[in-house]
Amino acid sequence: MTSVRENLLRFVRAPFWAYQPLRPAARRIVIILAVVALILDSLFRATSGGSGNIVSAAITTSITLSVALFAWRPPVSATVLVVVALLAGLTGIADSLLAGAAILGLVAFTCSGLLTAVYFVAWLAWLVAVVWKPDSVFQPLGGLIVAVLSLVSLMIGLAIRQQFERAQSLALQLEVSEREVAEQLKHERDLIADELHDIVAHEITIVALHAAVLDRTEDAQTRTQSQTAIREAAVQALTDIRRVLGMVRGEENLSPERVSSPDGIGGTIAAVTKELGQAGIRVTADVPDDLRLPSASLVALTRVIRESATNVLKHATGAHNVKIRVRVERGWVHLTFADDSPPARTAGLPASGYGIMRLRERFRLFGGTFESERKSQGWVVSASLPLSG
Secondary structure: OHHHHHHHHHHHHOOOOOEOOOOHHHHHHHHHHHHHHHHHHHHHHHHOOOOOOHHHHHHHHHHHHHHHHOOOOHHHHHHHHHHHHHHHHHHOOOOOHHHHHHHHHHHHHHEOHHHHHHHHHHHHHHHHHHHOOOOOOOOHHHHHHHHHHHHHHHHHHHHHHHHHHHHHHHHHHHHHHHHHHHHHHHHHHHHHHHHHHHHHHHHHHHHHHHHHHHHHOOOHHHHHHHHHHHHHHHHHHHHHHHHHHHHHOOOOOOOOOOOOOOOHHHHHHHHHHHHHHHOOOEEEEEOOOOOOOOHHHHHHHHHHHHHHHHHHHHHOOOOOEEEEEEEEEOOEEEEEEEEOOOOOOOOOOOOOOHHHHHHHHHHHHOOOEEEEEEEOOEEEEEEEEEOOO
């Protein structure tokens, strides 16, 4: 009921020249019918044997051509029909009166409510003029029948228009729903890709680096440390892979606010300090004791720390020191992650650039900034986020 009321209000309130274009198939049908009617009328008048009425022929031809015009510009066609109906009423021509009643449904389907009302009034004036003409062939009962037929045509036109608009509305809703589903799927795929990247880029990097250490050293203590690091990283990787599989199966919520470390910034820094320390890299952290961040900002910053630490292990061979600094100033949180690696030294592990690209995109969406560049003292990662939306 609400949909019917909304469609009726939209029909009534539409601008005067607004119209609903016909579909290509309907256009062809209208044109064919108009051509057939024009040919039959011409043959009938040519073979009737009488002189015929020029005004009647002009009115009938005008109505037929106007119907054909519905295929392109319904408001123009309806306006011409209004003028023709008024002229026919003034001259008392009854020919094509029934056709004018049938056309009312086509006007209601294609034109605005106001233009439909104007056409209906003009056609009604034509009907009244013909019925009340002294020598009219139409009796009041015949005029009533024609009026009923016109109302039936009007109701059919409005019903078809309502169903057509409802179908359009449903198609639009379906398109919007499909777009939302596609965006949600893309969002979930990106989240899963981020999780897999964290696993492969972090834990597997640690495994690869310490496996290389085992090949190069015979020191018992170093080998023990590397074996421990490999075991811990492998266990963590398996745990994370199971969690990602749970996400794929729908067993775990794909929340963008998932925090990489249960202890937030402090826990993440402690974890990377241990991992970098096992690689012989000293970490210095400067983080306010009373740091309180929104969950989204917390996730973004912990990802920066983890990604930067992974890149140090993969690409900054020769680094001895890493400095992590977090500060809050004027409604913004700023993170700096810097190492002292010499240029052109890497661990030989492949790089895709995916992690940096996703971080840059995430900070852009949050209205912040993200930069990763080599400076004279080493690689420096700078990230900033507003604390409020």
